[in-house]
Amino acid sequence: MEQGLLPSAAAMLAFGLILLYGGLTLFITIALRKxxxxxxxxx
Amino acid sequence: xEERDQWRSRAGFIFSTVGAAVGLGNFWRFPFMAYENGxxxxxxxxxxxxxxxxxPLMILEFGYGHKMRTAAITAFGKISKxxxxxxxxxxxxxxVVVTYYSVIIxxxxxxxIYSFTQAWGADPGAFFGGKFLGVSEGxxxxxxxxxxxxxxxxxxxxxxxxxxxxxxSKGIEVACKWMTPMLAVLMVIFAIRGLTLxxxxxxxxxxxxxxxxxxxxxxxxxxxYSQVFFSTTLAVGxxxxxxxxxxxxxxxxxxxxxxxxxxxxxxxxAGLAVFSVLGYIATTTGVPFEEIAVSGAGIAFVxxxxxxxxxxxxxxxxxxxxxxxxxxxxxAGISSSLSMFESFASxxxxxxxxxxxxLLRIFALIGFLFSSLYTTGAGVHILDIVDHFVGSYGxxxxxxxxxxxxxxxxGAEKVREYVNPLSDFPVGRWWDVLVxxxxxxxxxxxxxxxxxGEFRQPYGGYPxxxxxxxxxxxxxGMLAAAIYLSRRPGQAAAYGETKGD
Numbered sequence: 002m003e004q005g006l007l008p009s010a011a012a013m014l015a016f017g018l019i020l021l022y023g024g025l026t027l028f029i030t031i032a033l034r035k036x037x038x039x040x041x042x043x044x
Numbered sequence: 045x046e047e048r049d050q051w052r053s054r055a056g057f058i059f060s061t062v063g064a065a066v067g068l069g070n071f072w073r074f075p076f077m078a079y080e081n082g083x084x085x086x087x088x089x090x091x092x093x094x095x096x097x098x099x100p101l102m103i104l105e106f107g108y109g110h111k112m113r114t115a116a117i118t119a120f121g122k123i124s125k126x127x128x129x130x131x132x133x134x135x136x137x138x139x140v141v142v143t144y145y146s147v148i149i150x151x152x153x154x155x156x157i158y159s160f161t162q163a164w165g166a167d168p169g170a171f172f173g174g175k176f177l178g179v180s181e182g183x184x185x186x187x188x189x190x191x192x193x194x195x196x197x198x199x200x201x202x203x204x205x206x207x208x209x210x211x212x213s214k215g216i217e218v219a220c221k222w223m224t225p226m227l228a229v230l231m232v233i234f235a236i237r238g239l240t241l242x243x244x245x246x247x248x249x250x251x252x253x254x255x256x257x258x259x260x261x262x263x264x265x266x267x268x269y270s271q272v273f274f275s276t277t278l279a280v281g282x283x284x285x286x287x288x289x290x291x292x293x294x295x296x297x298x299x300x301x302x303x304x305x306x307x308x309x310x311x312x313x314a315g316l317a318v319f320s321v322l323g324y325i326a327t328t329t330g331v332p333f334e335e336i337a338v339s340g341a342g343i344a345f346v347x348x349x350x351x352x353x354x355x356x357x358x359x360x361x362x363x364x365x366x367x368x369x370x371x372x373x374x375x376a377g378i379s380s381s382l383s384m385f386e387s388f389a390s391x392x393x394x395x396x397x398x399x400x401x402x403l404l405r406i407f408a409l410i411g412f413l414f415s416s417l418y419t420t421g422a423g424v425h426i427l428d429i430v431d432h433f434v435g436s437y438g439x440x441x442x443x444x445x446x447x448x449x450x451x452x453x454x455g456a457e458k459v460r461e462y463v464n465p466l467s468d469f470p471v472g473r474w475w476d477v478l479v480x481x482x483x484x485x486x487x488x489x490x491x492x493x494x495x496x497g498e499f500r501q502p503y504g505g506y507p508x509x510x511x512x513x514x515x516x517x518x519x520x521g522m523l524a525a526a527i528y529l530s531r532r533p534g535q536a537a538a539y540g541e542t543k544g545d
Contacts, residue, residue: 006245010252013084017252017312020091025305032298035468036054044293 048113049212051289056217058302061286063220063379065277065307066227068148071373072343074311075318077271079251079337082258089259089268094308097486098272100478101443102283102300103471107463108450109287110296115390116281119288121530121539123454128534130445132526134281135391137438138384140518141280143411144427145384146204147418149377150196151176151345152370159352159366162359168349172342180421183429183510187421194419198412203378205408208385209401212289216382223379230372231313237365238320241355247323250333251315266493269486274435276307277380279443281387288390297467318343321351328354344373395534425506426514432503433515437491438522444487451480 006014051057078086112119117131154176158164164171173179180187207215238244258264277283287296325347326333336347352366385404392403418427450459456476464470502511 004246004249007249007253009254010084010249013087013252013254014248014316016084017087020087021305021309021312025302025309028298028301028305031468032054032295032302035295035298 049289050291051217052213056221057290058299059224060216060220061303062306063224064282064383065303066310066376067380068373068377069275070310070314072340074271075315077267078315081264081267082255084252085254085256085259089265093268093272094304096478097269097483098276098304099300100475101278101483102276102304103297103463104450104459104479105283106287106296106300107459109284110290111462113288114394115285115288117391117395119284127449129526129530130449132529133523134279134442135388136522136526137280137434138387140434142381142384143414144418144430145381146200147193147197147415149200149374150193152373152377153196153199154192155345156370156374159363159370162353164349169346172345177424178421179424183422183425183506183514185422189416190419194416197415197419201408201412204381204385205404207382208389209404216386219382220379223375227372227375230368231310233368234317235313238317241320241324243324243327244320246327247319251319266490270490273443274439275311276304279439279446281391282383285387285390295467296463297469297471322347325351325354428504429506429510429514430518433519437519440487440491444484447479447483456480
């Protein structure tokens with residue numbers, strides 16, 4: 002029963018990680034940048 | 045009337061919306077949805093559903109709640125008094141759900157204490173259904189109250205009351221600012237521990253190996269849309285209420301993206317943790333995967349305890365791992381149940397002007413009495429029926445109605461024009477199309493396909509009398525109550541200020 006990660010499963014793992022965590026990182030980065038800009042303008 | 049509270053920070057708002065969305069279902073619903081619907085290939089329809097239904101509806105609820113600055117009942121009533129019943133119906137869902145959700149959180153609380161001795165023993169399945177729940181023969185065979193379940197449920201109700209009575213900024217925001225990050229840290233620890241176990245790769249192969257032929261099956265797409273929809277706490281008045289407490293100059297679009305992507309990230313992480321542990325159990329015990337992989341609460345209260353007892357580490361290490369796991373369940377559950385309290389509290393306060401403390405005290409007492417029904421031997425049967433009918437029909441129908449009323453009657457364009465100048469980045473006309481056409485079409489298909497299945501075979505093989513009372517009775521009773529309550533005169537001030545447009 003013991004086996005390594007199949008290439009197709011590894012590909013879907015990478016797909017999920019990149020899309021979900023990549024997307025989340027992107028949106029959080031945008032939010033942080035905008036908040037920094039607002040703070041710089043004294044809002 | 046109390047002065048309207050406000051979120052103190054953007055982070056506090058996001059932690060609270062994520063805390064509301066991430067709940068017990070993330071641990072035991074998504075991983076099995078994927079497993080049963082094409083494995084890794086399920087990620088494709090899931091991601092499409094995320095972008096075409098989850099995010100657009102979240103923007104709609106954030107935008108509309110923020111614009112109206114009021115919770116669900118009066119938010120819908122501001123379009124026209126004739127739509128107020130949708131708001132009432134929306135808050136009925138969390139009212140009903142929290143009565144059994146608090147009991148399930150109570151199970152996690154009991155298991156947190158059992159972790160010290162691993163009281164579930166060598167056969168966690170027999171312990172869970174027997175000594176712990178005392179599951180009876182059927183939904184009419186009550187067999188009295190299980191006191192350890194009732195006491196735990198009482199504690200959960202008290203914790204919810206404690207934070208909710210303090211309002212948004214001093215209660216929910218304070219709680220979620222530590223609960224949500226703590227949950228994220230615990231989930232990462234789990235996933236790392238799970239992935240480093242022998243046999244984890246086997247579990248991950250079962251979870252992620254893609255079967256692309258399933259993508260052509262419409263039912264897989266329905267499953268993906270319903271997973272995204274139910275998991276993000278949409279159409280139950282929570283997000284409209286939360287957004288109504290945001291300061292005037294607040295981002296809405298990006299906050300919706302962050303909330304939905306965070307929830308899905310929890311989904312995926314839970315899938316990795318759960319399946320790697322299941323792979324470990326299958327490899328260690330030689331039991332076929334299909335026999336271990338039971339969806340629903342069994343994964344948390346049967347499979348995981350089994351896996352914890354088998355972990356290749358000293359007893360105290362297993363205890364720490366068990367404490368972390370049940371703490372995560374507890375925190376995920378409480379941050380979600382807090383949002384259910386708030387959906388109800390905000391909506392009633394906005395509609396009637398009732399004092400928060402008085403309202404929540406009555407709600408907690410009556411709600412707890414209803415919870416006691418789920419602490420009997422028949423509790424699990426009743427819970428299963430109520431959850432199926434409220435989940436399968438109530439939420440889907442409400443999502444459909446919300447998209448129609450806000451998208452067509454109020455106007456998706458008006459919400460888009462409102463959110464764009466406030467947000468970190470704007471949404472285009474494509475968003476109107478998703479809200480007005482795609483979401484109602486998919487939810488309509490979902491409702492119809494569920495209804496057809498329902499009439500072919502009574503749910504779960506339960507007696508028709510139980511299905512009628514706890515299933516259709518609860519579902520239709522909620523609708524009848526919503527229509528009746530919407531016809532009662534409301535507080536004039538509730539509709540006095542920000543009338544529709």
